[in-house]
Every structure is written in C-alpha cells, then in structure tokens.
Amino acid sequence: MRKAYKFRLYPNKQQEEKLFWTLNRCRELYNAGLQERKEAYKYAGKSISYYEQKRDLPEIKEIRREYNDIYSQVLQDVLLRLKRAFDHFFGRIKEGQTPGYPRFQGRHRYDSFTYPQSGFSLEEKHLTLSKLGTIKVKVHRKVEGTMKTCTIKHEAGQWYVMLSCEVKEPEPLPPSVEDVGIDLGITHFTALSNGEFIASPRHYRKAEKKLKKVQEALSRKKRGSHRHKKAVQAVARVHRKVRNQRRDFAHKASRKLVNRYQTIVLEELQTKNLVKRPKPKQDEETGQYLPNGASAKGGLNKSISDAGWGMFTEMLCVKAASAGRMVAFVDPKYTSQVCSNCGVVRQKTLDERWHSCECGCELDRDTNAAKNILKKHAGAGSVPQMNPRRESVEASAF
Ligand SMILES: [Zn+2]
Numbered sequence: 247m248r249k250a251y252k253f254r255l256y257p258n259k260q261q262e263e264k265l266f267w268t269l270n271r272c273r274e275l276y277n278a279g280l281q282e283r284k285e286a287y288k289y290a291g292k293s294i295s296y297y298e299q300k301r302d303l304p305e306i307k308e309i310r311r312e313y314n315d316i317y318s319q320v321l322q323d324v325l326l327r328l329k330r331a332f333d334h335f336f337g338r339i340k341e342g343q344t345p346g347y348p349r350f351q352g353r354h355r356y357d358s359f360t361y362p363q364s365g366f367s368l369e370e371k372h373l374t375l376s377k378l379g380t381i382k383v384k385v386h387r388k389v390e391g392t393m394k395t396c397t398i399k400h401e402a403g404q405w406y407v408m409l410s411c412e413v414k415e416p417e418p419l420p421p422s423v424e425d426v427g428i429d430l431g432i433t434h435f436t437a438l439s440n441g442e443f444i445a446s447p448r449h450y451r452k453a454e455k456k457l458k459k460v461q462e463a464l465s466r467k468k469r470g471s472h473r474h475k476k477a478v479q480a481v482a483r484v485h486r487k488v489r490n491q492r493r494d495f496a497h498k499a500s501r502k503l504v505n506r507y508q509t510i511v512l513e514e515l516q517t518k519n520l521v522k523r524p525k526p527k528q529d530e531e532t533g534q535y536l537p538n539g540a541s542a543k544g545g546l547n548k549s550i551s552d553a554g555w556g557m558f559t560e561m562l563c564v565k566a567a568s569a570g571r572m573v574a575f576v577d578p579k580y581t582s583q584v585c586s587n588c589g590v591v592r593q594k595t596l597d598e599r600w601h602s603c604e605c606g607c608e609l610d611r612d613t614n615a616a617k618n619i620l621k622k623h624a625g626a627g628s629v630p631q632m633n634p635r636r637e638s639v640e641a642s643a644f
Contacts, residue, residue, distance in 0.1 A: 418570030427620025
C-alpha cells in the first residue's frame with residue numbers, strides 16, 4: 247500500500263534559483279523529447295520509444311554539459327512522463343475518443359520533477375537532494391513506511407516535496423456490533439442515526455469569507471496586469487488552504503467513524519441535484535436568513551461542502567476497506583420525508599429543520615434522515631458496495 251506525504255520546502259534564494267533552473271531543464275528535455283517523437287512520426291512514420299530516448303541521454307549530456315548537473319534518474323523520469331502522456335493519448339484513441347495530442351509544456355504548466363527511486367533523503371528538518379543540496383523542510387506529520395519516490399513541486403509561488411511511501415497493509419480492526427446511518431447535511435457536516443452530530447468545522451466558514459474576498463479583489467483587476475497576477479496567486483493560496491483543511495478534517499472524521507462502526511450507511515451522493523436547488527442559507531452568527539443568500543452564498547458554500555463530502559466518502563471507503571469495515575450506499579429518496587419511527591410520510595419544506603410526527607416522534611430533521619438511511623440498508627437488503635474509485639483517492643491524497 248502506498249501512502250503520500252506533502253511537505254512545504256523552504257529553499258534559500260540560491261537554492262530556489264537552482265530549483266527553477268532544474269525545472270526549466272526538465273521542461274526543455276520534455277519538449278525536445280516530444281518534438282523528436284512528433285517529427286520522427288511525421289517525416290519517417292516511426293514511433294520512438296521511451297527506451298530509445300533514454301539511451302540518448304548520455305549523448306545529450308555530452309553536448310549539453312549542464313545536464314550533468316541534474317540527477318540521471320530525474321531526467322529519465324522526464325522521458326517517462328512523456329511516455330505516459332503518449333500512452334494516455336493512444337489509450338484514449340483506442341477507446342474511440344478524440345484526445346488532444348500531447349502538448350508542449352509552458353513555464354507555468356510544467357511545475358515538478360521526480361526522483362523516482364533514489365538520490366534523496368529526509369532528516370528531521372532537511373531534505374537532501376542529489377545535485378541540489380540540503381533544503382529546509384517542514385515535516386508536519388510522521389512519515390511511515392519506506393520512501394519510494396520524491397517529487398519536487400512548485401505550486402502557487404511555493405515549493406513542496408511530495409513523498410510516496412510503501413507501508414504495510416494495516417491489520418483489520420476487530421468487528422464492531424454498532425452500525426450507523428449518516429446524513430450528509432449543510433447545517434451539520436453529518437448527522438448520525440444515533441442522534442450524534444459531526445459539526446462542520448468552523449474554518450469552512452472563515453475560509454469561505456476569505457475566498458469571497460480574494461475572488462472579488464481578483465475580479466476588479468485588469469487581466470494581464472501585474473496586480474491581476476498577484477490576485478490570481480492570492481486566490482490560489484486560499485484555495486490551497488481550504489483544500490488542506492478539508493482533507494485534514496475528512497481524514498479525522500472518517501477515521502473516527504471507521505474505528506467505531508461495523509457498517510456505515512450513506513446516501514448515494516447526488517451532487518448535481520444539490521447544486522440545482524440550493525437551500526436558503528441562515529447566517530449562523532445572526533440567525534437571520536440572508537437576502538438572496540441561496541444563490542450567491544449558497545453556491546460558494548456548496549462548492550466547499552460538496553467537494554468535502556466527495557472526499558470524505560472516498561476516505562471512508564478506503565479506511566473501511568483496510569479495517570475490515572463496510573460502507574454501504576442507499577437511494578436517498580424520501581429519507582428526509584418519512585418518519586423513522588412509524589413510516590408515515592411527513593412532508594417538509596427545505597427550511598423545516600425539525601421532524602415532528604403524530605406518533606410522538608420528535609427529531610432533528612437530519613437525525614431522522616440518518617435513521618431512515620440506516621433502516622433502508624437493513625430493511626431493503628440493499629447491495630453493499632465499495633467505492634469503485636478507490637485508487638483515485640490514493641492518487642489524490644496529496
Ligand atoms: Zn411517526
């Protein structure tokens with residue numbers, strides 16, 4: 247099993263220059279390799295393989311001496327990336343699609359290089375890279391397993407190291423007797439069928455405000471101007487922060503659930519429906535409904551929470567799979583309208599937050615829904631399914 251880590255790098259001025267320099271040489275090599283493949287095919291009808299290009303590397307180093315200042319495997323990896331781009335391209339053609347031909351990489355598109363096997367080591371506060379030296383790094387969580395690959399990435403004005411580590415498959419947890427239904431909401435992050443809630447993290451709201459501010463600032467800047475460029479970077483920085491916080495929260499929340507419950511039942515996510523009819527949004531501080539808040543504020547809020555749910559669900563599936571726990575999905579139809587106690591339909595409007603039934607059942611709307619979700623799974627014998635997109639989680643775990 248692979249585990250991914252991403253840490254911020256703090257190169258000094260000289261080191262940063264060297265990083266940019268390396269990045270540019272890699273990009274140059276990528277583009278040259280692409281050109282070679284393109285021309286060989288165009289003029290000679292010949293396909294050039296990764297191995298042929300790799301074999302030419304020593305000769306390139308003879309002519310362009312500066313390439314000796316880059317670790318060999320980093321250069322090989324550049325050509326491997328090119329190969330993957332072509333594999334992807336031909337794969338899609340095979341499937342009958344019409345993909346775009348692999349592109350030449352501009353300065354802003356090509357933003358990383360990789361040590362695919364060796365040439366790097368990590369100590370407490372330092373990352374040592376062959377041919378580049380020792381760079382300060384902030385290791386904010388413990389690295390487990392054996393480091394396999396190391397990628398250096400330039401992202402929104404900052405440098406990062408991304409490590410892919412091989413870790414042992416964790417032992418499955420002993421079975422639990424508790425099952426739970428979960429309603430993914432807006433007022434709460436989730437409501438559980440046992441009446442508990444997982445609150446939306448406060449920073450969602452904070453980040454949302456900040457994001458709105460920087461996006462407005464961006465819209466006032468003239469395209470192509472220096473200030474526009476600065477504003478784009480500011481938006482990217484806030485987005486990145488939101489992403490990191492969201493990932494962190496999703497990791498913790500999903501871990502807690504998997505540790506405690508045997509079967510976790512969720513609604514099948516229907517993000518599209520949610521976007522179609524945004525709920526009017528109540529301001530948490532003042533308790534007032536925001537004027538036309540449904541479209542303006544709702545959209546942004548939703549884009550944050552929707553993405554959060556998708557990631558949360560995927561993490562839940564991955565963690566459950568390795569712990570020997572189960573995640574099941576049920577059809578969300580009527581889960582909020584039916585009384586979880588007596589089964590009678592109690593129509594509610596979207597802003598009715600309380601479920602009140604003549605049978606005496608009094609519940610938070612979302613708790614009632616969560617109870618129905620759990621019941622639906624137990625009752626209808628719905629087919630439990632693991633998330634088919636498992637791998638994509640690990641890939642996007644950066
Ligand atoms: Zn009832």
